[in-house]
């Protein structure tokens with residue numbers, strides 16, 4: 001599955017005029033392996049042989065080429081995910097900064113409503129939901145129990 005995704009990514013990179021180096025392949029492979037929404041630090045922890053500055057620079061490049069999407073919210077550390085994913089929304093934990101994906105296809109109706117109300121040509125929409133994740137809810141309960 002990961003290999004499949006990687007084979008799909010390589011022509012995508014070439015299309016964008018990007019040289020495929022072993023380092024770039026390794027960084028992207030690591031992001032695929034980590035799933036979810038890793039930070040640069042999370043990626044570096046998996047591949048400590050590549051310097052954090054190199055990882056950061058490549059990630060910036062991937063973002064500018066729309067290979068990765070930057071999620072700038074949460075606890076101040078940007079998180080990243082592959083850009084070519086089905087449309088989904090994010091729920092964020094205000095305590096630990098964890099981000100979880102969920103889908104709610106009905107929300108695309110908001111684009112039709114927005115177009116009707118404003119006559120704008122609509123490209124996309126974004127929404128985040130904020131709360132406390134199950135792990136942090138349990139920790140609060142444990143503390144309360146003391």
Ligand SMILES: [Zn+2]
Nearest residue numbers: 093096133136
């Ligand atoms: Zn949490």
Ligand SMILES: [Zn+2]
Nearest residue numbers: 081088090101
């Ligand atoms: Zn996501």
